[in-house]
Amino acid sequence: MNKAVISVLGPDRPGIIAAATRILFEQDCNIENVSQTILQSEFSGIFIVAMSGDLTIQDLHQYLKEGLNPLNLHVYVKNLDTPGIEFSVENSEPFIITTKGPDRKGLVAAVTEIIARYGANVTNLQAVFKGGDDPENNIMIYEVDVPNDIDQQALYKDLRAKAIELSLNISIQHRNVFEAINRI
Amino acid sequence: MLTDREILSTLEMLQNEHLDVRTVTLGINLLDCASHDLNRLKDNIFNRIADLAGNLVRVCNQIGDKYGIPVVNKRISVSPIAVVAGPFSSSQMIEIAGVLNRAAAEVNVDFIGGFTALVEKGISRGDRALIDAIPEALAETDRVCASVNVASTRAGINMDAVYLMGQKIKRAAGLSAKNDGIACAKLCVFANIPQDIPFMAGAYLGIGEADAVINVGVSGPGVVKKAVDRALAANPRMDLGRISELIKRTAYKVTRVGELIGREVAKNLDIRFGVADLSLAPTPNVGDSVGEIFQSLGLLSIGVPGTTAALALINDAVKKGGAFASSHVGGLSGSFLPVSEDLNISEAARNGHLSIEKLEALTSVCSVGLDMVAIPGETTEDTIAAIIADEMAIGVINNKTTATRLIPVPGKKAGDSAYFGGLLGQSVIMPVNNARGANPFIRLGGRIPAPIQSLTN
Numbered sequence: 001m002n003k004a005v006i007s008v009l010g011p012d013r014p015g016i017i018a019a020a021t022r023i024l025f026e027q028d029c030n031i032e033n034v035s036q037t038i039l040q041s042e043f044s045g046i047f048i049v050a051m052s053g054d055l056t057i058q059d060l061h062q063y064l065k066e067g068l069n070p071l072n073l074h075v076y077v078k079n080l081d082t083p084g085i086e087f088s089v090e091n092s093e094p095f096i097i098t099t100k101g102p103d104r105k106g107l108v109a110a111v112t113e114i115i116a117r118y119g120a121n122v123t124n125l126q127a128v129f130k131g132g133d134d135p136e137n138n139i140m141i142y143e144v145d146v147p148n149d150i151d152q153q154a155l156y157k158d159l160r161a162k163a164i165e166l167s168l169n170i171s172i173q174h175r176n177v178f179e180a181i182n183r184i
Numbered sequence: 185m186l187t188d189r190e191i192l193s194t195l196e197m198l199q200n201e202h203l204d205v206r207t208v209t210l211g212i213n214l215l216d217c218a219s220h221d222l223n224r225l226k227d228n229i230f231n232r233i234a235d236l237a238g239n240l241v242r243v244c245n246q247i248g249d250k251y252g253i254p255v256v257n258k259r260i261s262v263s264p265i266a267v268v269a270g271p272f273s274s275s276q277m278i279e280i281a282g283v284l285n286r287a288a289a290e291v292n293v294d295f296i297g298g299f300t301a302l303v304e305k306g307i308s309r310g311d312r313a314l315i316d317a318i319p320e321a322l323a324e325t326d327r328v329c330a331s332v333n334v335a336s337t338r339a340g341i342n343m344d345a346v347y348l349m350g351q352k353i354k355r356a357a358g359l360s361a362k363n364d365g366i367a368c369a370k371l372c373v374f375a376n377i378p379q380d381i382p383f384m385a386g387a388y389l390g391i392g393e394a395d396a397v398i399n400v401g402v403s404g405p406g407v408v409k410k411a412v413d414r415a416l417a418a419n420p421r422m423d424l425g426r427i428s429e430l431i432k433r434t435a436y437k438v439t440r441v442g443e444l445i446g447r448e449v450a451k452n453l454d455i456r457f458g459v460a461d462l463s464l465a466p467t468p469n470v471g472d473s474v475g476e477i478f479q480s481l482g483l484l485s486i487g488v489p490g491t492t493a494a495l496a497l498i499n500d501a502v503k504k505g506g507a508f509a510s511s512h513v514g515g516l517s518g519s520f521l522p523v524s525e526d527l528n529i530s531e532a533a534r535n536g537h538l539s540i541e542k543l544e545a546l547t548s549v550c551s552v553g554l555d556m557v558a559i560p561g562e563t564t565e566d567t568i569a570a571i572i573a574d575e576m577a578i579g580v581i582n583n584k585t586t587a588t589r590l591i592p593v594p595g596k597k598a599g600d601s602a603y604f605g606g607l608l609g610q611s612v613i614m615p616v617n618n619a620r621g622a623n624p625f626i627r628l629g630g631r632i633p634a635p636i637q638s639l640t641n
Contacts, residue, residue, distance in 0.1 A: 093250075096186070098195055126188050141191050171195050174251050175186070180440040181197075182190040 002051045003032070003080035004060055010073035012043035020045065023067045027060060028052040043073075048080060092121070092145040094175035097159065099140045101168035102133040108140065110162055118155040120146045143175065197437060198252070201410045202472075205445050206403035206465050207257040208244050209382035211389035211458065212236050212396055214263040214298075222276050225269060226283045233260060233287035233296075236396055236455075241292045243452045247445055255445065256467075257607075260288060261387035261399075262298030270310030274317045281321035281328045288327040295370075297387035299330040302377070305339040305631070307348075315345075318352050322367035323359035329385035335375035335576035337583045341632040346576065349373045350569025350626070353590060357561065361594035364602040368591040369524075369556060373572050375579030375586045380459050381515045386587060397458035398450040399515060402442030402506070403465040405474045408434055408498070412480040427481070428501040435462065435505030443510050461515025462506035463552070464499070466526035468609035474521060475528030486521070486529055487538030492549055495519060499550035516585055521546060522556035524591075524604055524611035534612040540571070541617075547578050553587040558602040558613045561594040566623035567616060568592060573626060581635050 008020055017036065024031060029049040036045035051060065061077040068075050099111065108127060115122060123143045130137035146152055156172050163170035197203060217228035237260050244255040262268075262284070269280050281299055288296040299321055301311040318330050332349055335341040353373075357365030372386040379390020382399035389397070411434040415422055422430075443460050450457040466474045475486040481494050499519045507513050521543060523529050532538040540557060547553050553575050559568075572588050579586030593602040598615035 096191060098191060124185060128188075139188070139192070141188055143186075171199065172252070173195070173198065176444055177198070177251055177253070177441060178186050178191055178194050180444040181194050181437045182186065 004029070004049050004051055004057055005078050005080050006047040006049065006060075006064065007076045008043070008045045008047075008064075008068060008073050010043055010068075010071065012038050012041055013071065016043055016071060016073065017045065019067055019071060020047070020064065023063050024049055027055055027063055029055070029060070091149065092147045094123070095144050095146050096173050096175050096178060097142040097144055098171045098173075099163060099168040100136065101138060101163075101166060103129045103131045103138040104166070107166060107168070110166060111140065111142065111159070114155070114158045114162055115142070115144055118146075118150050120144050120150070120155065194437075197407065201404075201407040203253055203404060203407055203438065203441060205248070205253060205255045205400060205442050207259055207382050207384075207401040208240075208255050208446060208449050209259040209261055209387055209399045209401070210237050210240050210396065210453070210455065211261045211380065211393055211399060212263075213389055213393060214265075214268045215391075218268055218270075220271060222272060222279065225272075226280060229268070229280065230283050230287045230290075233262070233284075234290050237287075237291040237293065239453060243449055247448050247452065251441075251445060253441060253445060255449070257295075258293055259382070259384060259387065260291070260293050260296045261381070261389045262296065263389050263391065264300040264302055265298060266301035266308070266311045266314035267391065269314070270308070272310070272313060274313045277314050277317035278320045278324065281317065281325050285325035285327050294327060295329050295384040296327055297329040297331065297381075297384055298389060299328050300332065300388040302333045303345045304333050304336040304342050304375075306342065307345060315348055315352060318371060319356035319359050319367065322356050322370050329370045329372075329387065331372040331374055331377060331386050331388055333374040333377040334572070335580050336634075337376060337580050338634055338638045339631075340634040341375070341573065341576045341580055343573065343626065343632060344629045346373075346573050347565070347569045347626055347629060349572055350565040350567075353568050354565045354592060357592045357594055364558070364593045364596070364604060365561070365591045366604050366608070369589065369604050369608050372587045372589050373576075375576040376584060377587075378515055378585060380461075382459075382461050383463060383465060383516060383520070385589065386516070393458075394456060396455045398446055398453065398455050399458040399461065400442050400446030401461045401463060401465060401515065402439050403463065404438040405464045405466050405477060406472045407438050408464065408502070409471070409473070409477045409480050412477065416480070424497060428497055431498060431501035432505035435502040436509040439506040439509035457512075459512045459514030460506065460510040462502055462510075462513055462517040463515065463520055464502060465520045466522065466529075467607055468525055468527050470527060473526045473528040474519060475526050475532060479528070485532045485535065485537040487532045487542050491542065492545055495546055495551065496549040516552050518550050518552040518585065520555055521551045522589070522609075523614070524556040524558060524602065524609040525607060527609070530609065530611045533614050540614050544574060544578070547575060547586050548582060552585060553589075555587070555589045556591070556608065556611065557589070558591045558593050558611045559616045560597045560613055560619050561592050562597070563592045563616050563619040564621065564623075566626050567619055567621060569626045570623045571616070577632075580632075581637070583637060
């Protein structure tokens with residue numbers, strides 16, 4: 001069965017999910033995963049659906065556009081590619097990297113460049129930049145799977161050096177600690 | 185998925201409050217090391233410890249690095265030597281203490297506990313040999329810790345053993361006179377000793393335990409104090425019910441982390457995880473004090489009126505939070521008030537706010553006992569034994585663990601200072617009522633019968 005990835009983007013308002021899922025239901029699509037988030041006033045949603053019968057990506061895209069464009073939403077639809085070489089979670093440890101510090105351009109790029117260079121995978125990123133120099137107003141939280149077979153100490157050293165360069169207060173902590181403290 | 189608020193509040197706790205795991209203690213069963221041949225027994229003991237504990241320190245450091253939470257102390261507890269070495273004489277027991285000391289040094293562990301006898305109901309030949317060996321064994325080694333259980337709710341108080349311990353403490357102090365009687369800092373006398381204490385000097389591995397077990401002391405007085413400080417700064421009118429709730433939540437978090445690390449160490453060493461001990465255990469560092477919590481709660485100092493009520497509140501909240509956080513709670517799980525090891529408590533004693541009698545009263549709610557209390561060198565063995573007997577009575581009647589770690593500092597009197605160094609700290613010497621007197625009551629000996637509350641079947 002073909003699977004499609006649908007992304008919906010536009011100004012947030014009540015009824016976006018209802019409108020999108022009604023169209024999917026009408027086209028006999030089965031929703032397998034949904035994730036949505038709202039940044040400031042902008043809605044973004046991503047759906048993975050199993051398509052039935054002879055429905056094509058182009059048809060699905062057309063139906064969604066017709067239904068969602070009146071809500072000022074942009075829609076993108078593509079085939080779900082068969083997974084290629086995946087990052088293996090079994091051979092990695094989940095860490096949470098948190099930074100606080102003055103806002104400036106290029107913070108996320110600088111941190112993620114190092115994470116990527118070591119082959120570590122960002123699985124979740126939350127960042128809030130309210131601007132200014134108050135560290136509490138500018139926070140990045142990365143959830144990162146760090147492979148066991150890399151030089152983890154070198155990764156942490158590079159991250160800490162970059163943090164000093166950017167005047168960021170950085171913390172690198174295993175996710176299990178957060179889970180242990182916050183989950184029953 | 186974790187929320188940003190959960191992540192940030194956890195980080196605040198980790199960064200500002202110096203969270204650590206106070207001790208990971210590897211319990212090693214030595215019962216099958218027994219032999220009629222002393223040299224074989226000594227070899228068996230050394231090899232067993234070197235074999236099982238060889239990786240303990242490395243693994244604890246590795247896990248501590250991984251989580252960014254240090255394991256401060258790595259220690260070993262063993263089966264009671266009075267049982268393992270039952271047939272041997274007192275001088276042979278001293279040799280065995282030497283082996284324990286060498287084995288601890290071999291695996292880079294600072295303290296090894298289990299030079300222990302359990303004599304609450306009677307003293308066997310091996311028990312007597314071990315007790316006689318204690319002064320020399322502790323004076324001649326620096327890593328071996330001894331404990332003697334002289335009372336239990338089920339057996340009553342063995343007053344012969346209590347008096348004997350008064351004598352041995354006095355002798356151990358004399359043998360280590362030039363170090364202010366430091367041998368006594370490694371000797372605990374207990375009522376109702378638990379089998380799985382991870383904390384020194386009282387740790388030993390009980391007869392009912394498996395071949396090896398990892399027990400963890402989670403501690404964190406600094407974390408509790410900071411939580412109280414922060415909450416009261418945000419809301420100075422917070423009432424005690426809410427403070428108790430706050431301490432409970434903090435204890436929950438600290439215990440979860442301790443158990444996480446303990447379990448991971450156990451898994452790496454392929455040894456079963458035993459218990460988390462919830463005791464608040466201070467060190468002589470500022471900010472790592474149990475005494476400071478009392479001041480955060482508004483008391484002038486530990487020891488002033490209100491202290492017993494405050495301790496009851498603190499420790500009950502710690503236990504409630506910890507019990508929910510951990511799958512197996514054990515050990516002492518009380519409050520340690522070691523006078524010399526806690527800067528703030530030591531100051532309270534120096535300023536006259538804290539007396540031995542108040543410390544004894546605190547035992548009745550949840551303190552573990554008279555811990556690291558330096559007393560005048562002239563205190564008689566009768567009086568030392570009498571202080572022990574009083575503490576044991578509180579434990580026996582209240583069905584709880586109590587203990588004493590008394591140090592009669594040779595050549596020094598009340599008000600002088602005693603220096604033990606390192607984690608053992610320093611303290612003013614506390615005055616003792618009837619220090620120099622005889623005590624015919626103690627010398628009557630025999631066994632104070634088990635109390636009526638022991639008849640629970």
